[in-house]
Amino acid sequence: MEGLDLKQMTAMVDIIAEEKGLPRETVLEIIEQAIAAAWRKDNGDREMNVRASLNTTTGTADAYLSRTVIEDGLAYNPSTEIPLEEAKKINPEAKLDEVVEEKFPVKAFGRVAAGTAKQVVLQRLREAENSAILSAFEDKVGTIMTGTITRVEPKIVRIDLGRGTGIMPRSEQIDGEHYNVGDRIKVIIKKIDRGDRGSDLILSRGSAEFIEALFRQEVPELDNKTVEIKGIAREAGRRTKIAVTSTIPGIDPVGTFVGTRGIRVTAIMNEIGDREKIDIINWSDNASEYIREALGPAEIAKIDIDSKSKQKHAKVYVTEDQQSIAIGKQGQNVRLASKLTGYEIDIELLEAPKKKKKQNVEDSLLSALEETEETSEE
DSSP: TTTOHHHHHHHHHHHHHHHHHHHHHHHHEEEEEEEHHHHHHHSSOOOOEEEEEETTTTTEEEEEEEEEOOTTSSSSOOTTTTEEEHHHHHHOOOTTTTTTEEEEEEOOOHHHHHHHHHHHHHHHHHHHHHHHHHHHHHGGOEEEEEEEEEOOOOEEEEEEOOSOEEEEEEEESSSSSOTTTOOOOEEEEEEEETTTEEEEEEEEESSHHHHHHHHHHGGGGGTSSEEEEEEEEEETEEEEEEEEEEESSTOOOOHHHOOOOGHHHHHHHHHHHHSSSSEEOOOOOOHHHHHHHHHSSSSSSSSEEEEEESSOOEEEEEOOOOOOOOHHHGGEEEEEHHHHHOOOOEEHHHOOOOEEEEOOOOHHHHHHHHHHHHHHHH
């Protein structure tokens, strides 16, 4: 067989399976797909529905062409259709609209067809290997791993995790953080993105999940449920707000997360960079209290919750000196508070009470004299 030795390919099935860490059946199926593609290249066109079967004992193969049975005498496409009379020569029990398979022994391929087969094998093996690697990471989604940066591109950073390589898109990076080839960094495995063009292992440092995973490494009380994380709102590289609570009375959840002398939160800051500030607040099931905590460090004068609207909405009143603190730089504080609590928050300026006009001494004396003169005239 010119350029394609079936017996050699048969012998390679077990070797490829072991080398790539793939099931033998998967490798055999890939080779059969390649044989079908090569046969179609030499004997027909892309419209043909062809499958192939490889006998690993004898090293021989057969191609099977499937076509739909149509009425005799009609114009038809020989690649996908076959007249009933002709179909009965293949299968005497053939009926209209059924599909019949015609068997063709695979004997030899031309140079172009052999090249096609080799391309199919290489491509399918890469896809199968990638799929197998990604499947091994499925139970690691949501966990932190350390990898080595292998390539930095304008929109993504490629990171080698040992058994496989993942990508960190721009949206999952920490704003202002610089990445260099060869650097070892921590990332969270966010998800496996399976698409038409293949699958990718999506990694993240800029997500709220990354912050939560870092705290889980530093706060053992999370594992025994003594404290809980109720919500995280993050703008990576700038600021994070995290709401926490305790399940045991007397336990200070904020203090637990901060750690003695701030050791725990400092460890998180060392990983994400000191440009990003972390606000750890007490969670509350009372909406007003929760919003008040979320807007810290601003001092809130009054909160009105709109209970009639289906959408969660709150008006927060502050004094003039607290307005800019509540809103934050470029609206960051109120934006994160809104994201954390789930309420649309409007910051309103509290109107100062009107003060009575004070009369000076001269005005008071003048008024008294005027009243005395009016009395005398009477």
